[in-house]
């Protein structure tokens with residue numbers, strides 16, 4: 001018997017289901033965990049408002065389980081915080097009291113710059129989950145690319161006896177990466193949020209036609225974000241949805257350090273994060289997101305520029 005572990009924070013969507021499908025295809029048993037892990041949320045982040053849709057999650061898992069041709073969803077582990085953090089209450093501050101797994105400098109780059117405790121919390125909770133479940137394989141989504149790099153590093157550095165499997169990003173029809181936090185967006189910001197995907201595709205295209213320098217590749221992405229940002233600026237507050245670019249990055253696939261040139265063999269990770277700002281004026285009759293379109297929403301996405309080394 002083999003076990004595939006799929007760690008999630010619930011509010012399941014098609015992205016999570018594709019991880020479970022792949023896990024079921026490769027293992028006899030799939031264990032899904034649903035746990036909104038407090039230590040990966042900064043003190044000012046959305047821990048309290050993080051979407052919780054338990055009944056729907058269970059329904060989706062039952063439905064999926066019925067249609068699996070191999071493997072099955074055998075268990076859902078939804079622990080209490082006392083179970084996960086038995087000795088000290090979870091601490092989200094830096095430096096933080098408790099037992100933590102720190103994967104540096106990886107955890108301090110990119111997402112880690114804006115979310116300083118995030119990857120410490122992710123690595124710590126994943127170590128706990130891996131130890132409790134002892135799975136043959138663990139499944140993570142490509143959407144959270146830095147998370148996948150950090151988990152792979154943790155497994156290697158701590159000699160964990162499990163195989164890390166990465167599953168492609170599931171997207172909405174227009175290409176927006178599915179994410180539990182998309183429910184905060186509302187219609188107007190949802191439309192503009194596609195800017196990140198468009199920017200990354202433009203940069204990928206620059207690479208495809210032969211550009212290999214950081215300047216040339218990232219310029220193609222910045223051109224898209226700057227243009228769409230200016231378009232929003234010219235509109236009236238009743239109609240626009242403003243955003244800020246946190247970063248656009250071209251990085252080494254293993255270290256996530258920024259690169260000047262894409263190495264032909266290694267390839268590179270092209271990634272970005274934007275913050276959709278709260279709407280300045282919300283009109284009557286608009287389809288609102290959770291929080292009345294007033295919650296800032298961080299969107300991330302990435303594209304792998306493949307090298308000849310695979």
Ligand SMILES: Nc1ncnc2c1ncn2[C@@H]1O[C@H](COP(=O)(O)OP(=O)(O)OP(=O)(O)O)[C@@H](O)[C@H]1O
Nearest residue numbers: 008009010015140141143144169170178179180181
């Ligand atoms: N669109 C997606 N395609 C494939 N995998 C995904 C997608 N979205 C999330 N995942 C993966 O599902 C797992 C659980 O993620 P999580 O529960 O945080 O969902 P999420 O949609 O990423 O939520 P959030 O909005 O908090 O980032 C992670 O491994 C994550 O990478």
Ligand SMILES: CC(C)(CO)[C@@H](O)C(=O)[O-]
Nearest residue numbers: 007008009037122125144
């Ligand atoms: C891996 C994870 C479940 C750890 O809490 C979380 O970071 C997520 O959902 O990607």
Ligand code: BAL
Nearest residue numbers: 009040041118144147
């Ligand atoms: N999807 C990773 C979990 C988080 O963003 O909090």
